[in-house]
Amino acid sequence: MKSxxxxxxxxxxxxxxxxxxxxxxxxxxxxxxxxxxxxxxxxKNLNSYFKIYNQKQFQKISLISKINTSNIAYCxxxxxxxxxDQVINLEKMDEINFENMAFPLLFLxxxxxxxxxxxxxxxxxxxxxxxxxxxxxxxxxNYLSGNIIDAAKKIKIKFIExxxxxxxxxxxxxxxxxxxxxxxxxxQLKNSAAGAGLTDND
Amino acid sequence: MEIQIRDPKEVMKLSRLxxxxxxxxxxxxxxxxxxxxxxxxxxxLDLDENGFGVVIYSFKKKNRIYxxxxxxxxxxxxxxxxxxxxxxxxxxxTLFDGVPTKQDIERLKQxxxxxxxxxxxxxxxxxxxxxxxxxxxxxxxxxLSKGKQPDKGKLAKVGYLYRTTAVYGSxxxxxxxxxxxxNREEIYGPFRLEMMLVYLVRQFTFDQVNHIAKSxxxxxAVTLDPNISRNLGIGNSTGLxxxxxxxxxxxLLNNWIMARETALKxxxxxxxxxxxxxxxxxxxxxxxxxxxxxxxTESEFQLLKINNLKKDLDLLLQYFxxxxxxxxxxxxxxxxxxxxxxxxxxxxxxxxxxxxxxxxKITNPLIRTxxxxxxxxxxxxxxxxxxxxxxxxxxxxxxxxxxxxKKKENNQNFWFISKNKEEPRLANRFQDEGSDLEQPLAxxxxxxxxxxxISNEKNSLKIGTFLMNNxxxxxxxxxxxxxxxxxxxxxQDNTIGSKLMPIDMLRLKLSFFGAVKFxxxxxxxxxICMFQGAPLPTELTTSSDHWVYNxxx
Numbered sequence: 218m219k220s221x222x223x224x225x226x227x228x229x230x231x232x233x234x235x236x237x238x239x240x241x242x243x244x245x246x247x248x249x250x251x252x253x254x255x256x257x258x259x260x261k262n263l264n265s266y267f268k269i270y271n272q273k274q275f276q277k278i279s280l281i282s283k284i285n286t287s288n289i290a291y292c293x294x295x296x297x298x299x300x301x302d303q304v305i306n307l308e309k310m311d312e313i314n315f316e317n318m319a320f321p322l323l324f325l326x327x328x329x330x331x332x333x334x335x336x337x338x339x340x341x342x343x344x345x346x347x348x349x350x351x352x353x354x355x356x357x358x359n360y361l362s363g364n365i366i367d368a369a370k371k372i373k374i375k376f377i378e379x380x381x382x383x384x385x386x387x388x389x390x391x392x393x394x395x396x397x398x399x400x401x402x403x404x405q406l407k408n409s410a411a412g413a414g415l416t417d418n419d
Numbered sequence: 420m421e422i423q424i425r426d427p428k429e430v431m432k433l434s435r436l437x438x439x440x441x442x443x444x445x446x447x448x449x450x451x452x453x454x455x456x457x458x459x460x461x462x463x464l465d466l467d468e469n470g471f472g473v474v475i476y477s478f479k480k481k482n483r484i485y486x487x488x489x490x491x492x493x494x495x496x497x498x499x500x501x502x503x504x505x506x507x508x509x510x511x512x513t514l515f516d517g518v519p520t521k522q523d524i525e526r527l528k529q530x531x532x533x534x535x536x537x538x539x540x541x542x543x544x545x546x547x548x549x550x551x552x553x554x555x556x557x558x559x560x561x562x563l564s565k566g567k568q569p570d571k572g573k574l575a576k577v578g579y580l581y582r583t584t585a586v587y588g589s590x591x592x593x594x595x596x597x598x599x600x601x602n603r604e605e606i607y608g609p610f611r612l613e614m615m616l617v618y619l620v621r622q623f624t625f626d627q628v629n630h631i632a633k634s635x636x637x638x639x640a641v642t643l644d645p646n647i648s649r650n651l652g653i654g655n656s657t658g659l660x661x662x663x664x665x666x667x668x669x670x671l672l673n674n675w676i677m678a679r680e681t682a683l684k685x686x687x688x689x690x691x692x693x694x695x696x697x698x699x700x701x702x703x704x705x706x707x708x709x710x711x712x713x714x715x716t717e718s719e720f721q722l723l724k725i726n727n728l729k730k731d732l733d734l735l736l737q738y739f740x741x742x743x744x745x746x747x748x749x750x751x752x753x754x755x756x757x758x759x760x761x762x763x764x765x766x767x768x769x770x771x772x773x774x775x776x777x778x779x780k781i782t783n784p785l786i787r788t789x790x791x792x793x794x795x796x797x798x799x800x801x802x803x804x805x806x807x808x809x810x811x812x813x814x815x816x817x818x819x820x821x822x823x824x825k826k827k828e829n830n831q832n833f834w835f836i837s838k839n840k841e842e843p844r845l846a847n848r849f850q851d852e853g854s855d856l857e858q859p860l861a862x863x864x865x866x867x868x869x870x871x872x873i874s875n876e877k878n879s880l881k882i883g884t885f886l887m888n889n890x891x892x893x894x895x896x897x898x899x900x901x902x903x904x905x906x907x908x909x910x911q912d913n914t915i916g917s918k919l920m921p922i923d924m925l926r927l928k929l930s931f932f933g934a935v936k937f938x939x940x941x942x943x944x945x946x947i948c949m950f951q952g953a954p955l956p957t958e959l960t961t962s963s964d965h966w967v968y969n970x971x972x
Contacts, residue, residue, distance in 0.1 A: 220594060223593070
């Protein structure tokens with residue numbers, strides 16, 4: 218088994234070798250390590266992408282907008298880097314769409330890391346595959362295959378507002394149960410158990 | 420009185436970093452302190468009459484066990500080489516997490532001696548190899564087998580029976596990744612497991628030499644006197660492989676230096692200095708004079724430094740004996756100011772190390788701060804502005820911004836990774852090929868480029884937007900914002916100039932390991948000694964923490 222440290226270093230070097238700048242190569246090392254840690258086939262997808270990277274043309278987007286379409290497939294690495302760099306502005310758009318992206322799994326870790334910057338979860342659709350990206354701590358998904366995904370027709374990124382998954386009445390019900398661990402204070406306990414002064418602001 | 424920590428622009432110059440010495444904060448010393456109460460055991464010694472075979476040692480506490488597995492092999496004299504290009508070694512080692520099974524030992528026997536071309540698993544934590552000292556190993560065997568102890572003077576010239584040529588950890592060649600073990604309480608300090616490996620390898624060298632002597636002459640042989648063993652360490656040959664580490668791990672570098680600087684600051688802030696503490700410092704200085712006399716090297720560069728150290732050490736001792744005023748408040752601060760004005764860098768930094776000796780209460784809490792979670796600060800703060808970046812560059816890199824990279828001599832070298840051994844190398848940009856594959860280690864040059872690039876940008880421009888068209892400098896944008904938070908994260912010098920002495924970078928790292936007797940063999944590699952004078956494993960519980968100053972032959 219290759220260690221994550223080996224994966225990080227080798228990916229960084231391979232990425233520089235294929236033509237990316239060192240700074241982006243550093244990002245890719247961390248990203249593929251992240252995908253592999255989460256059990257997603259990062260290295261396999263990167264390797265496949267690099268095999269065609271210099272043979273085919275890919276759209277290298279700079280400024281990301283709400284809807285991004287291109288006849289030439291978007292490069293997932295440049296798209297991802299710019300997504301990461303622009304996420305504070307992009308968040309205001311609520312939802313971002315890409316059409317036609319090559320090797321979209323390579324785009325995913327950039328989005329995952331963006332959740333940490335903005336402090337919000339992101340729901341990512343790669344065609345029919347769904348990923349809930351949780352503050353770069355975990356990924357919840359309906360996609361478990363370790364296969365190569367060489368293209369996505371549609372990618373949807375939805376910023377999720379920070380809110381609880383439960384209703385107030387459900388909270389109250391549980392809170393009431395938790396009160397079962399509290400002791401009702403007698404007058405004696407009120408005077409002796411708190412430890413602070415008996416009068417306020419004394 | 421509040422003393423400020425020293426200015427990074429003073430401390431982080433290469434010549435200063437290359438004058439650092441071991442201290443109480445050094446990893447091999449803090450390792451021994453922390454593992455004092457662990458149960459040491461030799462679990463297996465299965466060597467033939469020539470000392471070839473397998474030996475296993477362990478450290479145990481509660482349910483945690485670390486086992487060092489040693490494989491001693493036969494190699495010819497022609498095959499023995501310290502260089503990283505070697506493929507065979509007298510012995511190879513791995514530190515195993517737990518107790519190895521027979522299957523584990525069999526698997527490791529096939530892989531550990533191959534080192535870089537073998538494969539380890541997540542059960543193995545560190546990996547190393549070592550060669551016998553041609554100068555003294557056979558001599559010691561010979562003496563012991565004849566019932567005599569070896570000559571101490573002869574041993575002093577070498578200082579070790581074996582010399583390691585690399586110690587690997589943190590996921591290299593399939594070893595366990597750091598994340599698997601980083602939450603273990605006993606290894607919170609940096610390089611704990613590497614230090615454990617080297618320490619147990621030292622014991623292996625004694626056991627092997629005793630075993631061979633005994634096999635050679637069972638009736639007459641004696642075992643190596645523990646007083647002699649104690650004064651032998653483990654040698655190490657270190658090449659350029661270590662140099663990029665300190666550039667590639669800015670946060671870790673900061674935390675090491677910050678611990679040292681904080682210790683110095685707190686010592687200088689001591690209002691009333693106790694005589695017993697000063698006596699300990701003086702005694703360490705006096706004892707170390709003998710060690711410095713035993714510090715041999717053929718390097719003119721190092722000889723000059725050693726001679727200056729000897730001369731300055733006399734001045735320092737003279738100060739202690741004639742000028743140091745106990746009655747006066749903050750006398751350590753006076754001492755430091757005097758030393759800064761009167762001593763060279765080598766002795767000044769030696770003094771800083773020795774001043775820590777009486778102050779465990781200051782150093783022990785700092786040891787806990789010397790690891791780093793580098794991932795936390797990896798992401799570039801994209802919401803900051805060009806004005807923020809400009810301020811960081813002007814404040815934190817002002818000396819670097821003065822370097823003129825249009826001048827050939829400031830741009831002379833480049834760092835690259837050798838295809839043969841995947842190790843860092845340094846070459847002349849104007850004579851050698853390969854500069855198109857330069858590693859991103861010319862931080863000073865790239866910082867200057869970045870400063871020039873932002874000169875025409877609007878102050879209000881966000882970093883995220885700036886990066887859209889400037890990803891070629893992304894790596895230094897990241898570093899600048901790390902350095903903003905961590906003052907000692909960056910070497911404040913040019914790492915590609917014609918005057919670069921790469922061994923300064925090696926020595927910085929090795930001093931934090933706790934190495935002594937730096938012996939440069941060129942400007943790109945050196946030999947050192949580790950654990951010389953350290954207590955033997957069976958003596959750990961009762962040993963003194965100041966052993967390093969007593970390692971006299």
